[in-house]
Amino acid sequence: MSFKSHDQQNFIIKSANDFTNKRISKRTFLRNMGLAGVGLSAFATGMLGGARPFKGNMALAAGETPEDVANFLREAGKPFAGTTIRYTSESTPPTVVLDQLKTEFTELTGINVEIEIVPLEQVLAKATQDVQGQLGTYDIYYLDQAWTASFAQDTIDPRQYYKDKPDLAMPGFDFADFSDALVEGICLYEGKWIGLPFDIPIFTLMYRKDILEKHGLEIPKTYDEFTKSVELITAAEKENGIFGTGLQAKSGHYSLECDWTQAVWGHGGSIFGPDKKFSGNDAEAVEGLKWYMNLLKNSPANSVASTWDGQWQMGASGQIALCQSWAEFFPGWNADDSKVKGLWEMTTPLQGPASLRGRDSVGFGEIPNWGHQGGSSIALSKYSKNADAAWLFLQWACSKDIMTRCTLAGGFAPMRTSSYNDPRIVARKKLEGAGTTRHLDVVLDTINNHMASEPDVAIWAGVANNEIPTELGKLLTGQEYNGDPQACMDQIAKLVDLKVEEADLL
Numbered sequence: 289m290s291f292k293s294h295d296q297q298n299f300i301i302k303s304a305n306d307f308t309n310k311r312i313s314k315r316t317f318l319r320n321m322g323l324a325g326v327g328l329s330a331f332a333t334g335m336l337g338g339a340r341p342f343k344g345n346m347a348l349a350a351g352e353t354p355e356d357v358a359n360f361l362r363e364a365g366k367p368f369a370g371t372t373i374r375y376t377s378e379s380t381p382p383t384v385v386l387d388q389l390k391t392e393f394t395e396l397t398g399i400n401v402e403i404e405i406v407p408l409e410q411v412l413a414k415a416t417q418d419v420q421g422q423l424g425t426y427d428i429y430y431l432d433q434a435w436t437a438s439f440a441q442d443t444i445d446p447r448q449y450y451k452d453k454p455d456l457a458m459p460g461f462d463f464a465d466f467s468d469a470l471v472e473g474i475c476l477y478e479g480k481w482i483g484l485p486f487d488i489p490i491f492t493l494m495y496r497k498d499i500l501e502k503h504g505l506e507i508p509k510t511y512d513e514f515t516k517s518v519e520l521i522t523a524a525e526k527e528n529g530i531f532g533t534g535l536q537a538k539s540g541h542y543s544l545e546c547d548w549t550q551a552v553w554g555h556g557g558s559i560f561g562p563d564k565k566f567s568g569n570d571a572e573a574v575e576g577l578k579w580y581m582n583l584l585k586n587s588p589a590n591s592v593a594s595t596w597d598g599q600w601q602m603g604a605s606g607q608i609a610l611c612q613s614w615a616e617f618f619p620g621w622n623a624d625d626s627k628v629k630g631l632w633e634m635t636t637p638l639q640g641p642a643s644l645r646g647r648d649s650v651g652f653g654e655i656p657n658w659g660h661q662g663g664s665s666i667a668l669s670k671y672s673k674n675a676d677a678a679w680l681f682l683q684w685a686c687s688k689d690i691m692t693r694c695t696l697a698g699g700f701a702p703m704r705t706s707s708y709n710d711p712r713i714v715a716r717k718k719l720e721g722a723g724t725t726r727h728l729d730v731v732l733d734t735i736n737n738h739m740a741s742e743p744d745v746a747i748w749a750g751v752a753n754n755e756i757p758t759e760l761g762k763l764l765t766g767q768e769y770n771g772d773p774q775a776c777m778d779q780i781a782k783l784v785d786l787k788v789e790e791a792d793l794l
Contacts, residue, residue, distance in 0.1 A: 297420040300324050304413035317409065318750035323791075345623075346388050348723050349697035351712075354689055356459055358396055361680060364456055365397025368677035375428035375678075376404040376414045380487045380664060381616065381698040383430070386685055389693065393684050399677045408432065415439065424671040427678035431483055433474045433663045434749065440477040443667040447481055449679055456676055458683040465688065465704050469736050475665040483667025484686045485703040491550055491637055491660040492615045492727070492734050498631050499530065499609040507633075510640045511554050511579060514610065521609045522586040533583055533610045534602035535591040539761020543595040545752045546660055548760055550612065551576035553656040553740055556642035560651030560743055564794055566784040567650075568756075569777035572642065577760075577773040584764060592765055603632065612638055615734070616700040618727045622720065630720030634727040637738055652748070652793075657740035696723070701731045708732045747791050755783040 299320065307317035353361070377383040383405060390401040406414075415429045419442040431439055450457050470485040493514075495507060499521060508514040518532030525531070536543035548568075549559065557573030560566060567573060584591060588607055590598060596617075602608045603621045606628040611617070621632045637658035645656045666685070672678050684690060686703065692710045695702040707713060708728055716725040742748060762768040763776040788794060 294420065296324050297416050300416045301413045301420075304409040304416075307409050308407065308413075315750070315754050318753055321749065345722065346385065346697050349385055349389060349693040351689070351693050353392060353396060353684070353687075357684070357687060357689065360459055361393070361396040361684065365399055365677075365680055368674070368680070369398025370400075371398075371674050371677045372400040372402060373427040373672075373674050373678045373681055374402045374404070375426050375430060375666070376406055376411050377430035377666075378408040378411050379405050381700045382487055382691075382694045385694040385697045386690070388697075389690065390681075393681055397677075397680060399681065401681055418669065418671065422671040424669065424673040427669055427672040427674050428682060429483070429667045429669055430486070431475075431665050431667055433665070434744065436475060436477045436482050436665070439667065440480060440482045442670050443482045444670055444675070445480050445482070446484055446668060446679075446682070449668065453676065453679065456679055458680075458687065461683055461687065462706075465706050467705050467732075467736055469739050470663070470703060473661065473739060473741055474663040475667075483665035484682065485663070486666045486686070487662075487664045488701045488703065488735060489614050489616055489662045490701065490731065490734055490739065491546075491612055491658075492618075492634050492730055493612045493637050494603070494610070494615075494618060494621070494632055494634050496606075496609040496628065496631050497633050499525070507635055508610070508638065511638050512641060514612070514638050515579065515582065518583060518586045518610055525609070529607060531588050531608050532586040533612075534587045534594070534599050534608035535580075535584060536594050536596050536599040536613065537584060537587075537591045537761075537764055538593055538595050538598070538757075539765060540754070540758045541595050542753045542757060543599075544757040544760055544764075547613075548577065548580060548756065549742060550637075550660045550740075551580040553644065553660075554638060554642065554658065555579060556645055558645045558650040558656050559654055562649055562651055564651040564788060566781040566788075568784075569774065569781045572645075574773050574777055575642075577777065581764065581773060592761070604628070606631075615727065615731045616698070619698065619700075619722075619724065622722065622724050624722045629722075634730045636730055636733055639738075650743075652743035652745040653741070654743040655739070655741040657738050659734040659738040659740055661735075661739050661741060695725070695728070701728070701735065705732070745793065747787050747793070751784050751787055755787070756780055759783070 303317055303320040306312040387403045394400055411430055418426050447463055466485050474485045475481050475483045505517050508517050521532040535547055538544055552568055552573045555572050555576035557576055558567050588602055599613055600617050603611055603617055604626045618634055622629055639658050668679055668682055688704050688706050691702045691704040692707040692712060695707055696712060713725045716723055759776055759780045769776040
């Protein structure tokens, strides 16, 4: 390791610890990460210092490891009985479920599993410290999708390990069962799998079927159709406390940036051009922002104070009729304690009438598409002192059965393609209430055909959580720009282009 790399990692660790202990602001932490060349996916960055809400039902994950896999684990695990393996993760829905199910693995193998669930910045600090000293304190790393390149040299390619360790190769593990789109978007770096896909929040379109039927409306497919329905519903139902849509438009929060990005892509725009200059102030992007500003007029007033939590509450309380946002909202909106249980449905994200901007017309690896995504992987550490035992756990945790059961408990998108056709998933596709899986076919289609990704560059997490949502918030709340979207975006362009220039990225 070079002194430069050592100093850089020290800087990352210190910055993460300073942020945790409130010695520096989130803005400063993100700026430091940009200086260190470490990106954070903007979605994950929205969770910094906190936890992602989990509204699942663990009872639905009950079951037993399939007998062939259980027999394999009993035999393969014998040499490692009494071993303890460790990893640290943020509080994603699959992590929360897996933490509850891990005793099942221990009973089969005798291998103990410790999962530290901490805020994302501490996940980064602990993983960085581990690879810096090649300590092997953690056997498995939880990796935000933006860290794939940074940790590629510190992880073991699971496909190669599977070949190299035939005695430890779980029967029927089936790498081809992870979709190409997920692998490319989350864990592939220069031809190497740095881990296994583990989590994929993604935008879809959700609608109240009773409200659409009441007003004789078709399910909107395009942005224009969505606008007309939203305006009609607001005009007709506002007195009843129901709005056409609701937004996660909190000033200065990444949730607002997510909404804005999707509006820009959906109107044929992009965040960066091929010259790596900010393009969110061009005609298509500004058209998208105008569309979003009109939605705000047809949303509950608290939209400008809401992140995804607030938007989720709008849907569960029956306050809104249409919403294009995170698919993992859907199970909770149909849960037993929802005021509108069974009334929400899901379909593919809005598409057109504008055309998507091509990948050769954007910068920094941005992928314009109809479904905004986040994501993460879990990976086997190259420095693990218990790599074989950890590998057994990793295979079990990401096996078809466990991934399916994690989905049943939480309703979030499974990583395994086969999970979508698993009989336990299929059996719940007709449910209208708690435990429904009737939304998952749409989620799979969105992952495979419409998945969009924000730019892949170290400064992105900073500007996506600071400059962009802060200036957008000033516009939406009337603090500045006098309602002029072009003026707002021109100012953001100056700020973002300066960040790109300072980072020597041109």
